[in-house]
Amino acid sequence: MINQVASLQTEFVQRRKTWLPYGRQWIDEADIQAVVAVLQSEYLTTGPQIEHFERKLALRVGASYAVAFSNGTAALHAACYAAGIGPGDEVITTPITFAASANCVLYQQGIPVFADIDEQTYNIDPNQVAALITPRTKAIIPVDYSGQPADLHELRAIAKEHGLVVIEDAAHALGAAYDGQPIGSISDMTMFSLHPVKQITSGEGGVITTNSLAYYEKLLEFRSHGIVRDPVRWSQESAPVGWYYEMQSLGYNYRLTDMQAALASSQLDKLDRFVELRSEYAAYYDEAFSQFSLIKTPFQKESRQSSWHLYVIQLELEFLSTDRNQIYNELIAENIGVQVHYIPVYLHPYYQQLGYAKGQCLKAEKLFERMLTLPLFPSMTHEDVQDVIDAVFRVIGKYAC
Numbered sequence: 001m002i003n004q005v006a007s008l009q010t011e012f013v014q015r016r017k018t019w020l021p022y023g024r025q026w027i028d029e030a031d032i033q034a035v036v037a038v039l040q041s042e043y044l045t046t047g048p049q050i051e052h053f054e055r056k057l058a059l060r061v062g063a064s065y066a067v068a069f070s071n072g073t074a075a076l077h078a079a080c081y082a083a084g085i086g087p088g089d090e091v092i093t094t095p096i097t098f099a100a101s102a103n104c105v106l107y108q109q110g111i112p113v114f115a116d117i118d119e120q121t122y123n124i125d126p127n128q129v130a131a132l133i134t135p136r137t138k139a140i141i142p143v144d145y146s147g148q149p150a151d152l153h154e155l156r157a158i159a160k161e162h163g164l165v166v167i168e169d170a171a172h173a174l175g176a177a178y179d180g181q182p183i184g185s186i187s188d189m190t191m192f193s194l195h196p197v198k199q200i201t202s203g204e205g206g207v208i209t210t211n212s213l214a215y216y217e218k219l220l221e222f223r224s225h226g227i228v229r230d231p232v233r234w235s236q237e238s239a240p241v242g243w244y245y246e247m248q249s250l251g252y253n254y255r256l257t258d259m260q261a262a263l264a265s266s267q268l269d270k271l272d273r274f275v276e277l278r279s280e281y282a283a284y285y286d287e288a289f290s291q292f293s294l295i296k297t298p299f300q301k302e303s304r305q306s307s308w309h310l311y312v313i314q315l316e317l318e319f320l321s322t323d324r325n326q327i328y329n330e331l332i333a334e335n336i337g338v339q340v341h342y343i344p345v346y347l348h349p350y351y352q353q354l355g356y357a358k359g360q361c362l363k364a365e366k367l368f369e370r371m372l373t374l375p376l377f378p379s380m381t382h383e384d385v386q387d388v389i390d391a392v393f394r395v396i397g398k399y400a401c
């Protein structure tokens with residue numbers, strides 16, 4: 001009886017009492033004040049805060065231009081438009097990503113082509129990309145998966161050789177660098193997402209950075225109905241009257257509000273601190289699991305400075321008497337908000353209906369069966385990190401075989 005009570009108590013103590021999500025925003029008083037100030041000002045949308053944020057972000061990542069959008073998916077759509085992706089054009093991307101990285105190609109009636117991943121970094125493998133290039137290939141969309149920059153130099157060389165545009169999906173990688181060069185200044189266009197689980201947030205939001213004036217102008221046009229406000233670019237010699245503007249292409253309303261831009265600017269002030277904390281917690285995980293042979297910790301290339309959006313472990317299923325889903329369920333039962341990033345895009349029913357075959361990226365599919373994302377965000381406490389470590393040892397350790 002006494003023993004039973006004791007063991008029940010141990011179990012109770014071991015399980016986290018509150019839910020720990022895999023990611024969560026960090027909002028402070030400065031953020032709140034920044035939004036409130038806009039609410040009390042003249043402009044709620046496309047006012048001074050948009051340009052202020054765009055300049056601040058471009059400066060931070062070392063790009064000439066930044067264009068803010070209503071979300072990262074809209075930003076990717078705009079980048080595909082600016083790159084000239086049209087019906088039947090092929091665009092090569094990775095299957096280990098959020099569906100938006102490929103959906104943006106479909107929006108333009110292009111054809112997403114999936115290249116398999118590098119087994120170590122889980123980023124797109126440049127050799128696989130090169131092997132898939134055809135006369136119809138127009139662009140490459142690499143993803144800086146989990147915050148670790150993709151092989152951008154190799155991809156750039158391939159793109160240059162074949163006249164392709166590189167649209168980097170850096171939704172995970174604001175604050176990351178490749179050999180010390182900030183992500184956002186390297187590819188033809190780079191997309192950042194401002195969703196609450198990402199590095200910084202504006203609620204919803206996205207940005208494209210570029211060094212090209214031509215792309216910059218196309219992005220601005222696409223964001224606001226295809227309307228051109230610069231008289232130099234009008235079809236008429238001079239403006240008939242003051243109210244005049246021209247719609248020259250089919251654009252959308254993909255604008256960000258000034259409240260959101262103010263929030264994003266305020267969040268950007270904290271980016272370095274956020275990345276520092278994420279890196280610190282990732283290092284704790286690395287250290288704790290370094291001798292734990294049942295999982296693989298994230299491999300990092302020497303030349304890459306990750307922004308640590310995700311901490312993804314791989315289960316060594318050969319040494320385990322269960323599968324990923326059982327371990328997922330048990331960690332969730334422990335209040336540890338593990339996740340799976342991602343279902344290979346082409347395995348989604350929509351892509352299956354389009355005719356994408358299972359088995360086309362075997363490394364991605366193998367990884368998918370084994371991967372789990374552990375909670376990682378800057379407002380975690382050291383106790384939260386320790387709870388995750390304890391639960392991982394307890395749950396996974398049980399299935400050693």
Ligand SMILES: *Cc1c(COP(=O)(O)O)cnc(C)c1O
Pocket residue numbers: 071072073074097098100101143169171172193194195204205206
């Ligand atoms: C979050 C994310 C997006 C989309 O960004 P939204 O702002 O949510 O539209 C695109 N690609 C990747 C890899 C992402 O993680």
